[in-house]
Amino acid sequence: MDVVELALDVRILGSELLLSSPNLRALDAIGVADDVVAAGVPISSVQFHTADGTEIANVPTPSVAREGLPPAVGITRHAFYGQLYDAAVAAGAKIAHETTVQEISDADNGVEVRLTDGRVSLYDLVVGADGWASTVRKLRFPKANLPQYAGQCVWRGRVPRNGERPLKEGSLRGYAGANHSAGLITVNDKHSYIFCLVSQPKPDRLDESTFMDTFKGLLEEFGGEAGWARDNLEEGTISLAALHHHVMDKPWHDGRVILIGDAAHTTTPHIGYGAGLAVEDAVVLGEMLGSSEDLAATLDEFVARRYERCKLVVDNSTQISRWQQGLDGEPAQAELTNQTWTALAEPM
Numbered sequence: 001m002d003v004v005e006l007a008l009d010v011r012i013l014g015s016e017l018l019l020s021s022p023n024l025r026a027l028d029a030i031g032v033a034d035d036v037v038a039a040g041v042p043i044s045s046v047q048f049h050t051a052d053g054t055e056i057a058n059v060p061t062p063s064v065a066r067e068g069l070p071p072a073v074g075i076t077r078h079a080f081y082g083q084l085y086d087a088a089v090a091a092g093a094k095i096a097h098e099t100t101v102q103e104i105s106d107a108d109n110g111v112e113v114r115l116t117d118g119r120v121s122l123y124d125l126v127v128g129a130d131g132w133a134s135t136v137r138k139l140r141f142p143k144a145n146l147p148q149y150a151g152q153c154v155w156r157g158r159v160p161r162n163g164e165r166p167l168k169e170g171s172l173r174g175y176a177g178a179n180h181s182a183g184l185i186t187v188n189d190k191h192s193y194i195f196c197l198v199s200q201p202k203p204d205r206l207d208e209s210t211f212m213d214t215f216k217g218l219l220e221e222f223g224g225e226a227g228w229a230r231d232n233l234e235e236g237t238i239s240l241a242a243l244h245h246h247v248m249d250k251p252w253h254d255g256r257v258i259l260i261g262d263a264a265h266t267t268t269p270h271i272g273y274g275a276g277l278a279v280e281d282a283v284v285l286g287e288m289l290g291s292s293e294d295l296a297a298t299l300d301e302f303v304a305r306r307y308e309r310c311k312l313v314v315d316n317s318t319q320i321s322r323w324q325q326g327l328d329g330e331p332a333q334a335e336l337t338n339q340t341w342t343a344l345a346e347p348m
């Protein structure tokens, strides 16, 4: 299997992850859950706070994975991708960096792919797992409906765990402010990560030199650990991203080309399950291809099996985002989050 990756390596700073139980279950199906858990920090509950840091609820994170695995894990993207990368290489994947797909064309007995490094090869299947701005989607599905700006941006930054006031381990902490929502999650023995969701009609284009002051200003209303984290943000780790959402209309495949993960369905992070869906897509597709005798029928079945589950996460995450923007009436974030977790406990 050949993999082409546009990035130089898997290092990504400042944007970390919660891997929840259905995601750990999917990772377990390909034998990597234990290594991923060891590279992160176990999380067992979500604690909700008012802006001043007063705890108002502590909701245990639901567990659907094998006994011995924690209900969830906080982890850096670097550590998570590193584990998956090593497992892929050990399984025989050949990964070329700073390379992408230039042309995809159907051939008699396969699909011919021209890469930017000059290689032209024939494959049984091309899997476009290249994220929300997918090049494979652009090349092969030029008329597909595209991800749209969701009305919120997210600020993120890293804070030390071993500072003046060590942060708690084992929970994701949410803070509801009058103006913005913030969250704090421990991702390894040295760091936590704080994020803040900001509703705005259009994404900002700001100079990076202003990031620290702007982020601190947005976090001004928060006290408790969120306030401590604001005052201890690490220089050079702040990032800003506009949130997008979409579910591509079916089918997600055309001949011997299929899209998975964010390329097919991009979600805002309000349920924290975009990476979960991407992992599930890959695991389910791998399992189905392993026993397939008819590629076209298998790809049809794959999309039929995945579509509603992915749409549920995207739709419910979008709804929570809209409530945070003051849209669609009385918010019921906790209920909708619970309903979504109950649905995700079903087999992937």
Ligand SMILES: Cc1cc2nc3c(=O)[nH]c(=O)nc-3n(C[C@H](O)[C@H](O)[C@H](O)COP(=O)(O)OP(=O)(O)OC[C@H]3O[C@@H](n4cnc5c(N)ncnc54)[C@H](O)[C@@H]3O)c2cc1C
Residues within 6 Å of the ligand: 004, 005, 006, 007, 015, 016, 017, 018, 019, 020, 099, 100, 101, 129, 130, 131, 132, 133, 134, 135, 136, 154, 241, 243, 260, 261, 262, 263, 267, 268, 269, 272, 273, 274, 275, 276, 277, 278
């Ligand atoms: C702020 C934020 C917080 C989030 N938090 C969580 C969370 O806590 N838990 C969770 O489950 N999900 C979370 N998500 C969602 C999650 O990040 C995505 O759903 C997930 O990363 C999608 O995985 P993917 O592999 O489909 O795409 P990506 O992670 O985008 O990976 C695509 C890969 O393809 C490469 N690539 C891109 N273009 C090309 C090209 N042309 N050629 C070759 N390679 C290319 C990229 O470099 C990248 O390595 C969050 C998202 C955001 C925005």
